[in-house]
Amino acid sequence: MSRRSFLEVMAATTAVPLASSAWAAGTDTLERPKETVRGEMRYRPLGRTGEEVSLIGLGGHHIGRQKEEKDSIEIIRAAIDAGINFMDNCWDYHDGGSEIRMGKALRDGYRKKVFLMTKIDGRTKKAAAEQIDQCLRRLQTDVIDLLQHHEVIRLEDPDRIFAEGGAQEAVLAAQKAGKVRFIGFTGHKDPLVHLRMLEVAKENGFRFDAVQMPLNVMDAHFRSFEHHVLPVLVKEGIGVLGMKAMGDSLILASKTATPIECLLYAMNLPTSTVITGIDSLAILKQDLDVVKTFRPLTQAQVADLLARTAQAASRGKYEGFKTTNGFDGTAKNPSWLGEADAGPG
Numbered sequence: 001m002s003r004r005s006f007l008e009v010m011a012a013t014t015a016v017p018l019a020s021s022a023w024a025a026g027t028d029t030l031e032r033p034k035e036t037v038r039g040e041m042r043y044r045p046l047g048r049t050g051e052e053v054s055l056i057g058l059g060g061h062h063i064g065r066q067k068e069e070k071d072s073i074e075i076i077r078a079a080i081d082a083g084i085n086f087m088d089n090c091w092d093y094h095d096g097g098s099e100i101r102m103g104k105a106l107r108d109g110y111r112k113k114v115f116l117m118t119k120i121d122g123r124t125k126k127a128a129a130e131q132i133d134q135c136l137r138r139l140q141t142d143v144i145d146l147l148q149h150h151e152v153i154r155l156e157d158p159d160r161i162f163a164e165g166g167a168q169e170a171v172l173a174a175q176k177a178g179k180v181r182f183i184g185f186t187g188h189k190d191p192l193v194h195l196r197m198l199e200v201a202k203e204n205g206f207r208f209d210a211v212q213m214p215l216n217v218m219d220a221h222f223r224s225f226e227h228h229v230l231p232v233l234v235k236e237g238i239g240v241l242g243m244k245a246m247g248d249s250l251i252l253a254s255k256t257a258t259p260i261e262c263l264l265y266a267m268n269l270p271t272s273t274v275i276t277g278i279d280s281l282a283i284l285k286q287d288l289d290v291v292k293t294f295r296p297l298t299q300a301q302v303a304d305l306l307a308r309t310a311q312a313a314s315r316g317k318y319e320g321f322k323t324t325n326g327f328d329g330t331a332k333n334p335s336w337l338g339e340a341d342a343g344p345g
Helices: 003-014 019-024 069-081 093-105 125-139 157-162 167-176 191-203 230-236 259-268 281-293 299-313
Strands: 036-038 041-045 052-054 056-058 115-120 144-149 180-186 210-214 239-243 273-276
Touching: 041 281, 052 056, 056 281, 069 093, 069 281, 093 125, 115 125, 125 144, 125 167, 144 167, 144 210, 157 167, 157 191, 167 180, 180 239, 191 210, 191 230, 230 239, 259 273, 259 281, 259 299
Parallel strands: 056 273, 115 144, 144 180, 180 210, 210 239, 239 273
Antiparallel strands: 036 041, 041 052
């Protein structure tokens, strides 16, 4: 992508008002996806895929944190029984432990009830293909509904993924073979990287089905995915997967917003689903209650949240996934990227 075209993309996105403020004011700048309600769960369309996903998704890392495997399985099945159908996971979570536990939980007919997503780290065709097959075995499934390139956090990641012999070749081959239905990518570092990934994909004649990124009350102020990337996804009909609504509890440490307010803010955006960490039945109940009682935030409520979080958010202190490498699994484990990329971190 040329420097000129990249700057044009940035100029176009920065001209868009903050999404949450735009809806609260009742404008149609960004339209929230139409919801359907079944039981006590709300569902939104996943971009142009024709799929509907639950307003909250079950975070894959958190369901691998329980000491006993049976507790993880209980949480997963309780979430599905309550109507949560979006399952998040990743090849590297707990060295594959999260996928293994989810695979066991999806036995006995539960697999048919969910939209299953997982992620791979490989940047080479060989590494990506191997990881895809490992994911399928662990998850005990023949097909992954949404496969995503994980941790697209470096400006060179798109070039590696779409290069000759890169990971995208393996992902497309898996899709052709019926192992994968839809394709997306994730990242938590900087909106510039997301925009470059979208642009490189377009240069290669490809449009992603879904994109995952941090969307929270602090992101609105600092290196904002909401401000720069969200309008592009909505315009292109790409499913929006919100994550880090509470910044893995970092945002809560600022004492500027409550867990419920954090969830409500992310739900108020045009997210297809808000992926959140649920590591206990108590947290599951709390999140289900938020969905059950969800109402669009008013302009005054949005303004209040943004005012309360502005100072704390200004330098990214509570979004360490943007400003440090503490959340960058592939930086600590470069071998995950593939043999050609392994080396000093």
